[in-house]
Amino acid sequence: MRGFHFTWMIRLEALSFSTVAIAVSGVFLAHAHRLELQSQANAYQVEYDALTQTKSFAAFESEFAKVFAKAHHDDLPLTIIAMDIDHFKAINDHFGHLAGNQILTGIANTLQSAINSQDIAATLYRTGGEEFTIVCPDAKAEAALELARACWQGVRTHPFVADKYKIPCTLSCGIAELTFADARADDLFARADKNLYQSKQRGRDTITLFGQAVADMKPERAMETYTYFTQRVVDVKHNLEVIANEVLLAHYCRDQDRWETMMRPEPLRTQLAFMQEAALMNTKERMSIYLNAEEFAQPDIPELLGRFLTQADAPSLLWVNLRQLPSAETLKQVRPRYEKYDIRIIPDVLHLQQDADQVAEILPLVDGLNISLNGLREAFSDNAEAEAAMVAWYQRCRKFEVDVIFNQIENSVDADYVRNVLKGRYVQGYAFDQPELPRLG
Template sequence: MMQIHTLPLFTWAMQLVLAFLLILGFIQVYQYIGRRTWSVNITTGLRLGFTLSLGLGLMHVAASLTLTTTLYANAGLFVLTLPLFDTRSTNWGYGCQALGLLGIWLRYHTPNSLVATLTLILLLGGLWGIRLIHLSPRQRLFVEALVTLLFGTIFWCLRPHWQGAVAAWLMFVIMTGATMSYWFFVQHRKLVANVALDPLTGAKNYGAFEQELQAAFGTAQQRQQPLTLVMLDIDYFKNINDTYGHLAGDQILTDFTAALQQQLATAGFQHVLYRTGGEEFNVILAGQSVTDSRPLIAEFWQKIRNTTFTYDDQPINFTISVGMTQLRPTDTQVRALYKRADRYLYQSKHEGRDAITIEGTSHYSMRHNSLVATYAFFTQAVLDFEKDQSIRNELLMRVYYPERGKWLRPLDFNMAVSDQIALMRRTIAHSTIKSVALNLTPQQFRNEAVATELIQFNRQLRFQNQTDAGERLVLEITHAPDLTTMQRMSQIYHAGHIKLTMDSVGTINAYEQVAPLLPYLDYLKFSVQRLDDAQRRTEGLTLIKFWKQVADDHHLMFIVEGVETDADLSTLKQIGVRYAQGYYFGEPVLPRMT
């Protein structure tokens, strides 16, 4: 039978430290097994074999020694008890772990085996019930600490020989407290790290970017070291979502992030990657100039445009636009660095996309010399049911593929705003439309240079069969901007007599994003999904009614696009929708060019 001896304080303290280190090592191995991509049963089996062999082994050693009995007994008890709290383990895994603990419990509590057994069974039953209760991580950690202490207290209190049991129990209490504190620290650190991460891609998010760019800016200034900021944006990402679906878009974002992380890792630079918008990414390169980092980014640009990504066996190709700048002696605030990188990113877009702009100079641009010949705006009417007439036409970009003999929705075309204006002029000149709606990307919407071009174009418009100024140009915003941008740009556009529509409300743009922007909008557009079964129809109608009410409450025009059937049209009329567009009224058409 195991005998517990009273130890000198120093020896007892050293045993406590050794036991704590042993437990930390056990936790690391236990978690490592769980992180491996094995099946649940394999993971449970490996963890069970590891914990039982280690725990029973420690308890066996404790029964064979004298001075180190407390060390091994407490460590073994902890190893056998802790996995019982793992809610990811299977039922059979929990049962085997409990049987192992029961066996060692009986060995150490003769002749009080009956009382000890009943007590343990009650504890295990209570613990099983706790496993079924949904608790927050902090609540679960607190409960686990209490139950662990209860296991240790009962284990030592039911020992038939009390000599040294108090010291052994005290060691177990301190071990539990120290281990749970360490575990809480680790979980808290993970929680803080996860808050700063984008859940889809694993890159850091915009909140982390703001804080860490400011810190990197201050460090670079203080140490007089170079600092480079790189902005990357996937060209026409909305077309990927529209063509292949949002799951495909998510996969592209994930694959793009992995490719960029791999590229950055090969260079050996100090770097941090952030996803700061839907398809916009930023890279902070501390200690690197643009001269040092240009080859790295250029190689990645080339790799992306030459790589065919896949989703559900469908090939997807796309390009990226990049803006790069480094810290300058005249930069007194981090905002100057950020705005310059943002301006260079827009310049890459304006130069035709698929480009890298470094300190104001664009490189590697892929330009089309015959944009008007290969690209065109198709038009699709937005109808007013009450007046039975078109109120405007949305301009939909299409590109002609000679090898297929078709006009198709472009996936990775390059189009600067000035080129879009040229196409709009040509479209309007050869049609009878009186008002047009043009889609703007987030980068285009927040750029004042783009606003100046569009306002000037709006003033020059002269539509056929239109005698008054009327409503000439309406802009559709594809992604909700931040409130500050919306306030600034809406004032500019409204002063230029251009109205604003928030596109894809309820899908791409959630209510939480749109709500603060409502005072600065003129229209809301909802994209209706297929209503071909009862469940989809119910969900779709609920959303349409909600957004119509939002529009009515803020005196905004509400438009539903995607109408395809008589049933769709009838349903919309019944709930009071007045404006709509879709294939039911006619496919997008190409104005005749003369």
């Protein structure tokens, strides 16, 4: 009996130990499950915006970088739509933040419904207070534009109600498609944001694509504030043969109802994107673009331009114009990189006589000079003096095979002055090529 009792005691103690172990295991598993749920909840909070339940800005930064890298590497289409709720601050100030939050939620739902109604893969993100971004992988601009129209029209026709008030809302949108010139995700986003800004400048409630308004509800209104165009450089001694097409940026002056060419160069990637997007590249013709001093000196810019020239529809030759005269030291350092891709370097010379020493120093290092006609007229007191000075400069330039191009030739008087007094050959200006810019007003 004594042995029997001892055996049962062992069994009871073992059973008690097992029960405790099971209980402890259960507590541990429950705690682990709670931690897992908490981790999932934290991850959701990071990935999704708490108010609108759209994906968050943090998710956008992470996911857009990956989508861009894949599209860039595999040469796939990618388009993004940047959107901003018009007059949202006024809604907040007038109706209160609670109403503002209801509007944000309602618009997010409307945008998601528009995405669901379209046959396009797209993801919606809240990327700012009243800003949303839609990423459309594998989509060209045309397909993304249809989605943007659905979003824009859906918001402007939806009866948003907040705190018993009926509040009409509109969107401003900017669209950008991935191009060869976009080296980073930020480059593509910046162009979409720039188009969004132009929609705002046009009075809001507008979609802008490739720098032009493609949807708005304001008839007979100015659509472009800025626009690109090309202007020919011609040879007056060979029947106005076109030797290059220069990419220029114009700004519309509403007070004077006219376009004016902007003297500051736009960033290189913007110019290259324009050449691709607007299809203004004339195959096998020479093109001329502007670089600022900082871009010109960057070691990766010549390689970027070299890759650009390998495309099937690229120009046969590329000129790089510089608004500022570069130093001889800078030219010595960077010229070999441009020569590698047969890219010509042509700086602007605004005051030939005033900058004569610097111009003479860089002559062996450049391929041409863009000489301002207005600067020449200011420098010389009479035609004979101007002609004599230019004859001397032609001799210097011929020694180094440097072309002389006169620009700012605006009318027939300017044209005659260049031909008969300055004996010029290569010219550029409205007297020889007046691009048809949009008629606004």
